[in-house]
Amino acid sequence: MADIEECRAALEQFSRTMAGAEGDARKAAALDRTLSCWLTDLDVTFTGTLRDGRLQGIAHADGAPGGKAAIRLTMTSDDLVALVDGRLGFAAAWARGRVRLEAGFQDLLRLRNLL
Template sequence: MATIEECRAALDQLSESMGGAEGDVRAAASLDRSVSCHITDLDVTFAGRLGGGRLHVHDTRPGPPRERAQIRLAMTGDDLLALVRGDLHFARAWGSGRVRLEAGLRDLLRLRTLL
């Protein structure tokens, strides 16, 4: 089972990857939105913002998200690590229910290039 530190490092790695993206991926990553990522097996939530082409995690809190972020993710820590490593395809994980993504329709359409 992944640790909180490993999950935070994976989110930092994801942010770095997004910062180096080009084209449509860069445009999608340039959204300015609040983000939460609930790690279900650790019952911890990382909260922050997507902005400037990066994911900025500002807070780590126990339990589910306290506030409703504009983009909300939920998954296990192991699935987060696998997604960031490229071992787990986001669309398949989302379709099978391993990963939950909630956002407004316009955000979902823009985010699809990241996924």
């Protein structure tokens, strides 16, 4: 099980990766939306805002998400780290139920270019 600092580092790496995206992925990263990522094994929720191609204002709190972010992810801490490291593909993880993504239809269409 990854710890909170490893998960924060993974989200910061994800932010750096988005900032360096090009083409369709760059357009998808240009969202201005709130995001939550609930790590079920740690029972911790990270929150932030996707803005200007980066994940900004990353914070965490104990428990399931309290508010309703525009983009909501649910997974384990190890899956978060594996996704960001490239050891786990998003489509396969989502198809197997290891990752849950909730967002509006238009956001889902844009996010598919990032994931």
